[in-house]
Amino acid sequence: AQSVTQPDIHITVSEGASLELRCNYSYGATPYLFWYVQSPGQGLQLLLKYFSGDTLVQGIKGFEAEFKRSQSSFNLRKPSVHWSDAAEYFCAVDISGGSYIPTFGRGTSLIVHP
Amino acid sequence: DAGITQSPRYKITETGRQVTLMCHQTWSHSYMFWYRQDLGHGLRLIYYSAAADITDKGEVPDGYVVSRSKTENFPLTLESATRSQTSVYFCASRGLAGGSETQYFGPGTRLLVL
Numbered sequence: 277a278q279s280v281t282q283p284d285i286h287i288t289v290s291e292g293a294s295l296e297l298r299c300n301y302s303y304g305a306t307p308y309l310f311w312y313v314q315s316p317g318q319g320l321q322l323l324l325k326y327f328s329g330d331t332l333v334q335g336i337k338g339f340e341a342e343f344k345r346s347q348s349s350f351n352l353r354k355p356s357v358h359w360s361d362a363a364e365y366f367c368a369v370d371i372s373g374g375s376y377i378p379t380f381g382r383g384t385s386l387i388v389h390p
Numbered sequence: 391d392a393g394i395t396q397s398p399r400y401k402i403t404e405t406g407r408q409v410t411l412m413c414h415q416t417w418s419h420s421y422m423f424w425y426r427q428d429l430g431h432g433l434r435l436i437y438y439s440a441a442a443d444i445t446d447k448g449e450v451p452d453g454y455v456v457s458r459s460k461t462e463n464f465p466l467t468l469e470s471a472t473r474s475q476t477s478v479y480f481c482a483s484r485g486l487a488g489g490s491e492t493q494y495f496g497p498g499t500r501l502l503v504l
Contacts, residue, residue: 320480
């Protein structure tokens, strides 16, 4: 069975500061990994995904994530946070071999102080 | 318009009533999903469908019924609504290109059961 852990329920940062949101997973095969963002009152939007190749993945809105197999992690980063980044962030895992049913973490709520 | 739509966006109903939430996608995606989102639980899968006339239970299927007579539609019915089904419901779809395929989410339906 696959599972995803987002250890931080809330993260508070100041505008302009750097950000790192953590995601750890357990899996039985090579995973596909995703980060989604949910703005208030909206559905989820894909930020980035990893399934092979370069372990540092660039996404939309200036976000990036790094896959570290040794740590079973796929942390999301942004060098300088904007107030508009305040949202809920979800990590998701899908094992290769075609389960087609991703498992989502519980989400991390990002609060941005001016 | 292309994309994935949900209706209604907001619904208030009473305990014991039947409620149907609609989901429509224009991409001819094979897979469709229903999730509920509750504070502290993140996204939980209710039901999913791999193709027309093929549906399967997710993590929290009790009290819900789905059907998929056409590829583009995936309605979710609460047969006898309960207060515990007050939630935000998201529909999603994805193609058949393997585990790396992105899920696309609708804007959500906010359901209040009184």
